[in-house]
Amino acid sequence: MGLICSHRLQLTRRQFFQISGLSGASFLLGGCGTPSFEDLVGKLSEPLNQRLETLIFNPQKPVPEFSPSQIEPKALIVNTFRSTPIIDPQKYRLIVDGEVNNPLSLSLPEIFALPLTSMIIRHVCVEGWAAIVQWGGVRLQEIIALAQPKANAKYAYFKSADGYYESWDIASVLHPQTLLAYQKNGEPLPVDNGAPLRLASPIKLGYKQSKWVTRITLTNQLSIFKGYWEDQGYEWYAGL
Numbered sequence: 001m002g003l004i005c006s007h008r009l010q011l012t013r014r015q016f017f018q019i020s021g022l023s024g025a026s027f028l029l030g031g032c033g034t035p036s037f038e039d040l041v042g043k044l045s046e047p048l049n050q051r052l053e054t055l056i057f058n059p060q061k062p063v064p065e066f067s068p069s070q071i072e073p074k075a076l077i078v079n080t081f082r083s084t085p086i087i088d089p090q091k092y093r094l095i096v097d098g099e100v101n102n103p104l105s106l107s108l109p110e111i112f113a114l115p116l117t118s119m120i121i122r123h124v125c126v127e128g129w130a131a132i133v134q135w136g137g138v139r140l141q142e143i144i145a146l147a148q149p150k151a152n153a154k155y156a157y158f159k160s161a162d163g164y165y166e167s168w169d170i171a172s173v174l175h176p177q178t179l180l181a182y183q184k185n186g187e188p189l190p191v192d193n194g195a196p197l198r199l200a201s202p203i204k205l206g207y208k209q210s211k212w213v214t215r216i217t218l219t220n221q222l223s224i225f226k227g228y229w230e231d232q233g234y235e236w237y238a239g240l
């Protein structure tokens, strides 16, 4: 990044969120409003869904939501590959590290103090069921912004307390309806559904929505490990 556009890094958090679309994406990509030569060359060798172009040129459109009367309180089936981990909320910390300038270790009170977003969306499991659920929590983009992502951050790894792991593309991480949720249908999130913090997003299949998230690591490259189910043959992008 040249000096000429370093002012983008001086933005306060409030200003960061006031920036819309293009310039916000450019900030995250470390560009000066236009993709660099490296970005353009890089795109050609990447699958469509990984292209930086997606972030820069496609507005992050919100997915239409459902109304409160459409919530299906009993339809969300607990689906856990191992067993529900025991987490002490007093000791719990959410770690955000990797390709960030400001690594974070956030307590639950610190997370609950951030703006609360609520949404009513459909959760879709590949095992053949779906549920309309209301989730409340903090936008993941809010937490990522606090961590000050480096320009080369392209993926996020999510580590869970039960040994589950996932990786997402950065555009989906930064989508305005991707939440770290701590409420379900207006109540505190039940432990079996991922308390204290789980991913919830209308743009990804159920297995991408990690429960009991303890660590978020931004990277510029995926490792051979992509996710618990992905590593057994499930699709990685898993968009809805």
Ligand SMILES: Nc1nc2c(c(=O)[nH]1)N[C@H]1C(S)=C(S)[C@@H](COP(=O)(O)O)O[C@H]1N2
Pocket (backbone or CB within 6 Å): 076, 077, 078, 079, 080, 081, 082, 124, 125, 126, 160, 161, 162, 164, 192, 193, 194, 206, 207, 208, 209, 210, 211, 212
């Ligand atoms: N940590 C963790 N997260 C997980 C899973 C899991 O086994 N462990 N299962 C996934 C799958 S396949 C689905 S469909 C949803 C189910 O969420 P629920 O148990 O709250 O209904 O969680 C996802 N997140």
Ligand SMILES: [Mo]
Pocket (backbone or CB within 6 Å): 079, 124, 125, 126, 127, 206, 207
């Ligand atoms: Mo699932």
